[in-house]
Amino acid sequence: MSRPFNAADRILAAKAIFDIDTFWSTSFADTGLSDLNYCDLFTQMWLNREAPPQPKTELYALMPNISRRTAVKYVQNAIDQGMLAEQECDTDRRIRLIRLTPAACAKVERFLDHTCACFSSVGNP
Numbered sequence: 001m002s003r004p005f006n007a008a009d010r011i012l013a014a015k016a017i018f019d020i021d022t023f024w025s026t027s028f029a030d031t032g033l034s035d036l037n038y039c040d041l042f043t044q045m046w047l048n049r050e051a052p053p054q055p056k057t058e059l060y061a062l063m064p065n066i067s068r069r070t071a072v073k074y075v076q077n078a079i080d081q082g083m084l085a086e087q088e089c090d091t092d093r094r095i096r097l098i099r100l101t102p103a104a105c106a107k108v109e110r111f112l113d114h115t116c117a118c119f120s121s122v123g124n125p
Contacts, residue, residue: 005122005123009122009123012121012122013119013122016118016119016122019118020111020114020115020118021036023111023114023115023118024036024039024111027107027110027111028107031081031082031083032077032081033077033078033081033083035074037063037065037066037071037074038074038078038083039111040062040063040064040065041059041062041063041074041075041078042078042083042100042104042107042108043108043111043112044062045059045062045084045099045100045104046100046105046108046109046112049099049100049105052097053085053087053097053098053099054097054098054099055089055095055096055097055098056075056086056095056096056097056098059071059075059098060072060075075098078104079098082101082103083100083101083103083104083107084098084099084100084101084104085098085099085100085101086098087099
């Protein structure tokens with residue numbers, strides 16, 4: 001870091017974090033996926049959106065703050081709500097491949113735009 005942040009910057013950062021969390025909850029309230037663990041899942045998936053769809057069982061690790069059992073339920077709920085799309089694997093019918101839907105990508109991108117705006121004033125003279 002080139003310079004330490006002052007108290008005013010830290011206050012702005014803390015407020016931005018709360019604002020970002022609230023924005024996520026509000027943005028996904030219509031889907032029932034407003035829990036911040038979905039933020040972890042969807043944001044990680046968005047970062048890898050150009051990669052091939054991932055096996056369903058690999059998604060559970062993208063939600064490190066909840067148990068595997070709960071993560072299984074969360075992933076299925078996201079599929080049921082149309083935020084994740086599920087398809088069969090061509091090479092192994094036991095594997096279900098998962099990707100973000102276009103609707104989920106749009107919501108995540110709106111969230112990331114808001115996040116950038118929230119932090120834009122932090123550390124700027």
